[in-house]
Amino acid sequence: MMPMSHTVTVPNSTNLPPAIIPGEPMLVIRDLHKSFGEQHVLNGINLTVARGETLTVLGRSGMGKSVLLKLIIGLENPDTGSISIHGQEIAGLGLDGMNLLRIKMGFLFQHAALYDSLTVAQNVSFPLERHTQMSESERGDRVKELLTSVGMEHDLEKMPSDISGGMQKRVGLARALALQPELLLLDEPTAGLDPITSGEIDDLILKLQKEHSLTSIVITHDLQSAKTIADRIALLEEGKVAMEGSFEDLAQSKNAFVHEFFKRDS
Amino acid sequence: MGLISRRSCFLNGAYGLQFMESTFTSTGTFINHSLEWFGDLGSFSWKVIRAAVTKPFEFRELIRQLDEIGSKSLPLVALAGAAVGAVLALESRSSLVRFGAKSMLPSAIVFSIIHEMGPVITGLVVSGRVGAGIGAELGSMKVTEQIDAIEASAVNPYKLLAVTRILACILVLPLLTLVADFSGVLAGWVATTLADPISFHRFLTKGFSGASFSDFLAPTFRTCVFGLIIGVVSCFQGMRTQGGTEGVGRSATSSVVLSSLFVILADVILVKLILIFFP
Numbered sequence: 001m002m003p004m005s006h007t008v009t010v011p012n013s014t015n016l017p018p019a020i021i022p023g024e025p026m027l028v029i030r031d032l033h034k035s036f037g038e039q040h041v042l043n044g045i046n047l048t049v050a051r052g053e054t055l056t057v058l059g060r061s062g063m064g065k066s067v068l069l070k071l072i073i074g075l076e077n078p079d080t081g082s083i084s085i086h087g088q089e090i091a092g093l094g095l096d097g098m099n100l101l102r103i104k105m106g107f108l109f110q111h112a113a114l115y116d117s118l119t120v121a122q123n124v125s126f127p128l129e130r131h132t133q134m135s136e137s138e139r140g141d142r143v144k145e146l147l148t149s150v151g152m153e154h155d156l157e158k159m160p161s162d163i164s165g166g167m168q169k170r171v172g173l174a175r176a177l178a179l180q181p182e183l184l185l186l187d188e189p190t191a192g193l194d195p196i197t198s199g200e201i202d203d204l205i206l207k208l209q210k211e212h213s214l215t216s217i218v219i220t221h222d223l224q225s226a227k228t229i230a231d232r233i234a235l236l237e238e239g240k241v242a243m244e245g246s247f248e249d250l251a252q253s254k255n256a257f258v259h260e261f262f263k264r265d266s
Numbered sequence: 267m268g269l270i271s272r273r274s275c276f277l278n279g280a281y282g283l284q285f286m287e288s289t290f291t292s293t294g295t296f297i298n299h300s301l302e303w304f305g306d307l308g309s310f311s312w313k314v315i316r317a318a319v320t321k322p323f324e325f326r327e328l329i330r331q332l333d334e335i336g337s338k339s340l341p342l343v344a345l346a347g348a349a350v351g352a353v354l355a356l357e358s359r360s361s362l363v364r365f366g367a368k369s370m371l372p373s374a375i376v377f378s379i380i381h382e383m384g385p386v387i388t389g390l391v392v393s394g395r396v397g398a399g400i401g402a403e404l405g406s407m408k409v410t411e412q413i414d415a416i417e418a419s420a421v422n423p424y425k426l427l428a429v430t431r432i433l434a435c436i437l438v439l440p441l442l443t444l445v446a447d448f449s450g451v452l453a454g455w456v457a458t459t460l461a462d463p464i465s466f467h468r469f470l471t472k473g474f475s476g477a478s479f480s481d482f483l484a485p486t487f488r489t490c491v492f493g494l495i496i497g498v499v500s501c502f503q504g505m506r507t508q509g510g511t512e513g514v515g516r517s518a519t520s521s522v523v524l525s526s527l528f529v530i531l532a533d534v535i536l537v538k539l540i541l542i543f544f545p
Binding site: 070073074075095099100102103105109110111113114115126127131175 | 411412414416417422
């Protein structure tokens, strides 16, 4: 698939991120803390994601995996610590600067979060309408191209309520890819799906990663999925990274929590 | 007997203390929650104002909301206005006949509708229909992460969702008030003429005799404030929804209750201000 080139509109700001520096890590997270009231969700997360790498974040439910993604894209603010994308610390960015970074990120929500008053095609077209100079016909072609790449080319005019959970995830993925992001954040892309659909979504993510040379952070509970798509895995425990490494490294670990986590699934 | 009475007195005293303590605690909690609510409302309003004055403007969404809030409220507002006009004519007639002031009936109907009934009925009908709709729609978008998805797409949700709805409410309320006024006067004439035939032209001439432009302008445009209240309160309640479908229900209900309450309070204040500035 040849991605169609398009111009992304840039918000006016004096506080914009610098140009991308080759060889620099895509994402650096240092000593990140986040609490909700008395509940400490993240207790000093440290992570680095290289350009083109797929990092899978595993962990028990309620360990703050989804919160981590929301902090990266600026939907939540950290209590302390730093998140740096393309070498730019996001804490100092204004709304325009943050939006410019968001344009370079794609986010697939856990339940797809499609706009339920818009059709499948309109959902994918939404970011294109707002951030590109494309004409209506160019946008239509790009939407078709994106939906074809996720196998949803026959459902353009359907409403999100008329398609299955797996199909919604595919459309969500197409929407996340609409602006050709450099960093893709996927929140449990296979959660609630049957094993066959999960496998299809994994294959789709792999295919898209290869085609677009994407850097991805994937949150999942699904070890099979992690094994298929991850270059590296980070396992969260008590709001911290308990262990990082390849799937094999973690599977052979003697750490009691890591061992328990992997044994339970196998 | 004395022991029992002393014991019951002690128990009553303990109960009284407990009651006072719980009353103070619940009053304190209520005040805390109210202050928190107004603080959050202030912060929300600031974000909306900032979003409203920065480009790009969401004209397409504004037009959609004008249709959604305006055109679709029109039949209900017209019907409510007509009902009020007819009831006003029937109720006023017997009183005015008793005092020998039957000829004042057209003026009584027209002035009551234009000054008070039209604007207030429109405000309350719209706060019911639109307030519930906005509260439920935005609440549902919030709990299904659609608002987060808008923000993640580098689009300001305050601009797209709140500014457009609030502006539409402000623009549409005076127009809907005109419809309520017209249907109220028309129904008032119909009700009057059924008992005592009078031509519509004569009814209007008598009704508007002695009326100035300010009699009409100030009450109609005070509904812009009602629109602002309905839009801001409903969007605010919707966008702060928590707790799944139950939360959506709560947001829809609280949007209607709070916006109706504030519309009535604003009406009292605005009537006083209008009387001061347009005596």
